[in-house]
Amino acid sequence: MSGAYWQPEIETMAPAALRELQAARLRETIARAMQSPFYGECYGRLGLAPESIRTVDDVRRLPFTTKEDLRGHYPYGFLTVPPQETVRLHCSSGTTGNPTVIFHDRHDLDSWANLVARSMYCAGVRDSDVFQNICGYGLFTGGLGFQYGAEKLGALTIPAGAGNSRRQIKLMQDFGTSAIHAIPSYLPRLFDEFQALGLHPAEDTKLRIILTGAEPHSEETRQRLQEMFRCKVFNSFGLSEMNGPGVAFECDCRNGLHLWEDCFILEIVDPETLEPMPDGERGELVLTTLDRRAMPILRYRTRDLTSILPGPCPCGRTHRRIDRITGRSDDMFIVKGCNVFPIQVEKILMKIPEIGSDWLIVLDTVGDNDELLLKVEISPAHFTGDMEALERVRRRIIHEVRDEVLVSPHVQLLEPGALPKSEGKAQRVQDLRKKS
Ligand code: ADP
Ligand code: ZN
Numbered sequence: 001m002s003g004a005y006w007q008p009e010i011e012t013m014a015p016a017a018l019r020e021l022q023a024a025r026l027r028e029t030i031a032r033a034m035q036s037p038f039y040g041e042c043y044g045r046l047g048l049a050p051e052s053i054r055t056v057d058d059v060r061r062l063p064f065t066t067k068e069d070l071r072g073h074y075p076y077g078f079l080t081v082p083p084q085e086t087v088r089l090h091c092s093s094g095t096t097g098n099p100t101v102i103f104h105d106r107h108d109l110d111s112w113a114n115l116v117a118r119s120m121y122c123a124g125v126r127d128s129d130v131f132q133n134i135c136g137y138g139l140f141t142g143g144l145g146f147q148y149g150a151e152k153l154g155a156l157t158i159p160a161g162a163g164n165s166r167r168q169i170k171l172m173q174d175f176g177t178s179a180i181h182a183i184p185s186y187l188p189r190l191f192d193e194f195q196a197l198g199l200h201p202a203e204d205t206k207l208r209i210i211l212t213g214a215e216p217h218s219e220e221t222r223q224r225l226q227e228m229f230r231c232k233v234f235n236s237f238g239l240s241e242m243n244g245p246g247v248a249f250e251c252d253c254r255n256g257l258h259l260w261e262d263c264f265i266l267e268i269v270d271p272e273t274l275e276p277m278p279d280g281e282r283g284e285l286v287l288t289t290l291d292r293r294a295m296p297i298l299r300y301r302t303r304d305l306t307s308i309l310p311g312p313c314p315c316g317r318t319h320r321r322i323d324r325i326t327g328r329s330d331d332m333f334i335v336k337g338c339n340v341f342p343i344q345v346e347k348i349l350m351k352i353p354e355i356g357s358d359w360l361i362v363l364d365t366v367g368d369n370d371e372l373l374l375k376v377e378i379s380p381a382h383f384t385g386d387m388e389a390l391e392r393v394r395r396r397i398i399h400e401v402r403d404e405v406l407v408s409p410h411v412q413l414l415e416p417g418a419l420p421k422s423e424g425k426a427q428r429v430q431d432l433r434k435k436s
Contacts, residue, residue, distance in 0.1 A: 034050075060267075086104060135162050217235075237259075262290065267287075286301055309322065365434045375414055393413065
């Protein structure tokens with residue numbers, strides 16, 4: 001099967017042909033979506049018909065779909081078929097109100113697995129690799145999403161699940177793991193465990209490729225992970241509403257993520273005016289599914305902030321690339337009148353070698369004022385009791401963060417492992433402020 005997931009007839013399709021394909025698939029998707037209670041009512045009311053779509057740009061005539069729409073029509077309002085015709089669902093945590101649930105039929109699962117296989121191949125994973133998937137299985141789409149994709153690619157796949165670093169390392173050594181997928185906040189912890197065992201991934205395993213994603217992380221984090229593990233780290237993007245992993249993926253050039261435009265329509269809009277943004281300018285990513293049957297979603301406002309990278313990619317793939325996601329519009333917090341994204345702090349910390357695997361922003365009210373406290377773990381190698389060196393690190397963080405976000409933080413340096421760990425995505429901001 002080697003080579004089957006390099007799909008040049010699709011991946012290097014001439015842009016004009018790709019737009020034609022998208023327009024045809026958009027018409028089919030609208031016709032299908034109208035079978036669902038939500039879009040049936042909505043498009044019916046607006047008098048929208050599939051035939052009125054001439055080019056893919058006509059997608060802009062459709063209304064946006066939001067997470068609130070999905071929640072408000074929970075659980076079956078977006079289904080185009082009876083629930084019995086679907087074969088799997090994934091849903092989000094739903095900490096507030098209804099969760100969002102996405103249903104897939106057999107075709108959808110097959111199409112998704114194909115996209116993940118194509119993405120993994122694009123990052124250099126081959127059927128000769130042993131692929132260990134180090135993330136939560138179950139409702140989180142990173143588990144089964146990568147599992148089925150890697151199996152389709154033909155790699156021996158180890159469904160290792162999240163956590164238990166010692167066991168992960170044993171699996172990697174026993175079965176010759178050469179590629180892994182894990183979220184960025186977990187990878188430094190895995191590396192610490194290698195060190196605690198007196199091992200190095202580059203010397204004591206066959207690891208050559210790391211796929212990571214699911215959480216905002218900066219280029220500085222990639223550099224740091226590459227230096228730690230001494231192998232290539234690739235960024236991967238997806239969200240449950242658009243299947244999960246396999247929406248956009250880096251190729252070997254690692255200058256942006258190819259978004260698979262045969263299966264999704266890509267738009268970047270200004271989050272305030274909802275008008276399209278020019279290429280190269282950051283805005284909110286809006287996506288439309290083009291190959292999903294049970295539950296198509298059109299013009300979904302992801303709230304993720306990115307831009308379209310102009311120009312062709314040297315790899316020859318014609319599907320446009322998006323820049324690294326810097327977070328969701330709702331990740332932003334305001335402290336002392338300044339707008340701050342957690343990734344601004346992360347970028348600074350990841351350049352400081354003494355910083356360890358974890359950090360947390362705590363917002364609190366002291367007296368009548370907001371306070372920004374940064375709790376930062378020191379790396380095991382630098383946790384030596386040299387108080388002067390640590391004081392220099394503390395001052396460096398204060399200065400660099402103040403220059404970047406215009407708020408002077410309090411900084412608490414902690415011993416390795418001091419912050420609470422979760423098996424899933426890291427929570428980077430804790431807001432304890434009194435709401436007035
Ligand atoms: P949840 O919404 O509960 O986090 P998902 O697994 O659907 O569940 O998460 C998808 C979201 O994760 C995306 O909308 C985006 O905010 C974030 N995400 C996924 N991949 C990346 C990535 N490579 N870089 C930054 N953020 C990412
Ligand atoms: Zn490329």
